[in-house]
Amino acid sequence: MYRLRDYLVLMFAVCLFLPSVQAEDNLYRIDGIPDNLHYETGKSYQMDISVDSLNVSYIIVTISNGTLSETEDFGESNLELNLTDGSEGWFFHWQAPTESFDLGEGNAELTIIFKDSDDETWSTFDSILRSPEVAAEGGAGVPEWALSLAWTGAGVTVILTVLGGLVLRRDRLT
Numbered sequence: 001m002y003r004l005r006d007y008l009v010l011m012f013a014v015c016l017f018l019p020s021v022q023a024e025d026n027l028y029r030i031d032g033i034p035d036n037l038h039y040e041t042g043k044s045y046q047m048d049i050s051v052d053s054l055n056v057s058y059i060i061v062t063i064s065n066g067t068l069s070e071t072e073d074f075g076e077s078n079l080e081l082n083l084t085d086g087s088e089g090w091f092f093h094w095q096a097p098t099e100s101f102d103l104g105e106g107n108a109e110l111t112i113i114f115k116d117s118d119d120e121t122w123s124t125f126d127s128i129l130r131s132p133e134v135a136a137e138g139g140a141g142v143p144e145w146a147l148s149l150a151w152t153g154a155g156v157t158v159i160l161t162v163l164g165g166l167v168l169r170r171d172r173l174t
Helices: 002-017 144-173
Strands: 028-031 044-051 056-063 067-069 080-083 090-095 108-116 121-129
Touching: 028 121, 056 067, 056 090, 067 080, 080 090
Parallel strands: none
Antiparallel strands: 028 044, 044 090, 056 080, 056 108, 067 090, 108 121
16 A cells, blocks of 8 residues: 555656656637538639748648639639738638539648748648538338338238237136
């Protein structure tokens, strides 16, 4: 018992005299990303970026699907932007693809690389923006014949259970 107490006191003393280290996390904020990371076909999104450090001098934005632009006007297809002058943050526009995709296709990979004044990478952000969710086309997802078959099976099961109970009970009474 005393040995455990001595070890705990020793551990406490070591932790007390060790230098405390505070992590300096690279903090940034990105607003305007589509809800649930599912984009709408052909829609334009404005994304705003703010950084807590004055060391970041420019950012590089790349997208694998769609078009990037510094303004709301989208000309030719542009998959990369180099944004400088981030004194008040950065913003850019992304236009989602206009064509529809099959299930599991059409995702867009968004990458933002934050560079400092020494051209070193300060931080990176990666995200997958998924194609629009596939919704069922009108009505229930179960065909009518399957519903009637299920209710018929349930009804037959109830009737056979009641009859089986009566037969077993009748044997006991005699």
